[in-house]
Amino acid sequence: MKRIYSVLVENRAGVLSKVAGLFSRRNFNIDSLVVGETADRAVSCMTIVSTGDERTIEQIEKQLNKKIDVIKVKTFKESMSINRELMLIKVKYNRDNRRDIMENCQIMNAQIVDMSKNMMVIQICDTSERIELFIEMLKSVSIVEIARTGTVALTKCKEQ
Amino acid sequence: MIGAEAIVKCLEKENTEVIFGYSGVAIDPFWNSILDTNIKRILIRTEQNAAHCASGYARISGKVGVCAVTSGPGATNLITGIATAYADSIPLVAITGQVNSDMIGSDVFQEADITGAVESFVKYSYLVRNVEDIPRIFKEAFYIAGSGRRGPVLIDIPYDVQMAELPGDFVYPETISMRSYKPTVKGNMVQIKKVIKEVEHAKRPIICVGGGVHLSQATKEIREFAELNHVPVVSTMMGIGVMPSEHPLYFGMVGNNGQPYANRAMNESDLLLMVGARVADRAVNRPDLITENKVMVHIDVDPAEIGKNVGPTIPLVGDIKHIFRDFLEQDDHPDDHSDWLRTLEEYRDKMESDRVPDYALEAYAEPRDFIRRLSNAMKDDAVYVADVGQNQIWSCAYHIVKNGRFLTSGGMGTMGYSIPAGIGAKLADPSRQVVAVIGDGAFQMSMMELATMRQYKVPVKIVVLKNGFLGMVREHQHYAYNDNYSMVELKGDPDLSMIAAAYGMEYRKVDGNSDIDGELEEFLANDTSGLMEVRINPMELTKY
Secondary structure (H helix, E strand, O other): OEEEEEEEEEOOOOHHHHHHHHHHHOOOOOOEEEEEEOOOOOEEEEEEEEEOOHHHHHHHHHHHHHOOOEEEEEEEOHHHEEEEEEEEEEEEOOOOOHHHHHHHHHHHOOEEEEEOOOEEEEEEEEOHHHHHHHHHHOOOOEEEEEEEOOOEEEEOHHHO | OEHHHHHHHHHHHOOOOEEEEOOOHHHHHHHHHOOOOOOEEEEOOOHHHHHHHHHHHHHHHOOOEEEEEOOOHHHHHHHHHHHHHHHOOOOEEEEEEEOOHHHOOOOOOOOOOHHHHOHHHOOEEEEOOOHHHHHHHHHHHHHHHHOOOOOEEEEEEEHHHHHOEOOOOOOOOOOOOOOOOOOOOOOOHHHHHHHHHHHHHOOOEEEEEOHHHHHOOOHHHHHHHHHHHOOOEEEOHHHOOOOOOOOOOEEEEOOOOOOHHHHHHHHHOOEEEEEOOOOOOOOOOOOOOOOOOOEEEEEEOOHHHOOOOOOOOEEEEOOHHHHHHHHHHHOOOOOOOHHHHHHHHHHHHHHHHHOOOOOOOOOOOOHHHHHHHHHHHOOOOOEEEEOOOHHHHHHHHHOOOOOOEEEOOOOOOOOOOHHHHHHHHHHHOOOOOEEEEEEHHHHHHHHHHHHHHHHOOOOOEEEEEEOOEOHHHHHHHHHHOOOOOOOOEOOOOOOHHHHHHHOOOEEEEEOOOOOHHHHHHHHHHOOOOEEEEEEOOOOOOOOO
């Protein structure tokens, strides 16, 4: 099962390593982990995506709550939240496939943000599934590099 | 006032009576500032034992134990002691000196990233960056260590922060406000009432007590509740002593090193109250059995322990003392379970008689018999500290607890724990008799502390069960590797009579020919330190 943990933590030195260390020590998976500031400078928000059985999912939440620097943990299924990830992807292109790539970008709502005479960097912001799909669509072109941020998430408005 | 003096002031505010530690340049401002105070300083002989001493002290005094060591190797030596305390949820504040703030990260002499290194063994840690944070950090550290699920907290203080002038007057915070740490104390009333009802309806209820009962000082409440409702009690290793061994409602220790009748009692119950116990592998090796066909209530101050190893029917989070006080208040219907108690007595009588070892060797004392006699000869409120290994297993099974305490390193199983923990226990309550029981392997891991005992006149009685082997592992190799022994034979053991003489301790030796009771009586008669060597059969097994 996949779960998203939105973890509010004290914005202090070493907190990221404490939280990441907890996952490795307890043998929990991290699919992705994103840290950023919140409206309150003293508080950071970590968005952690993890998979595991029911017991593991519950333990992750409890063990996170046990960390002294953790202020609040919210856990939700993907369906309960708005999830977004940013990807930058650098591809090689030529005259034959340029049009195809641009079409794919259009379909997936991705933008070309940098270009040279044989390479381009494309930016896409979407759910992880659609980003996977976009990578799949570009498989026929030669992919040079990929950088992904991992998922950030907020619960949907009607949940609250 | 400089930072180091502020630290001392903080300790005074926390009523710290004694601090165990070792010196070194990075912690010297602190040791210098503490000179003119009433806080007793105990210079131990290796840093690991500073934490063990503080642990023994904490467990007997009920207060937070404090230790302090220097940076680098001093700090890293302390780690095993901290990890030992963490595994048994013992409240400690460990202070480490650190190199100058502006040097951190440049690998200078005696620098170690101690907050990073201990992260998985502490409840929390601080690296003090500003001198003005000292009062708040100490207030928080003592609060965190001694509340909720107890545990060690480490404070790493750079040399320059200890030397820096504190701006303004020293003010120790009266209150604490931490938005991210609010441990649950009171249990949920709905759940409490549910549990009372379950006890009323149960035909075969049982309480299993763990170390959490000692930590919350709830022994009295548990006994009262068990007696009121005639509920039998079993114990994990860490819960030994919650019930006196000879209490009619007590049915021994559970687990693969426990009494078979205790496990049977737990498995056959229809209501199990698991109290302050982690349901760890050595206590419950098949968690499915203790939830099968029964209602399982798990009471613990740490919500993460509930459901970690076993899924309970009724979870109940809170401090055990508070919860059992509420139980006693809400329970207006005392129950009688005498049929169930009679069944358990039958199990015990039958299984106990099957366990009597059937050999006698003149050269060796019989360890089970010896432990029984030793604990019988000890004072009513004595502290028995068992080390790790075969001596620990025999101690758990055959030591008769009257109204004293039983201490051991249960979670981590750290060899050499008993001597420093015994020192800490004795300093926590000098009026109590303290006996450390240890094998000849572990003895050689901590015998340097005999000097500490001599220097500070801490009269701990040490009983060395000597067999020339690392017995517990030898036993494992006997079963698992057909007696192909590797790395377990202790050739070159020192002559213990000369060790005792070297440290100015009274010495006695006991074997199969000795008048054990007579020797014990004399050994325990005075309040001076002593060493008793007990020769036991190297081929002895705890399980057979």
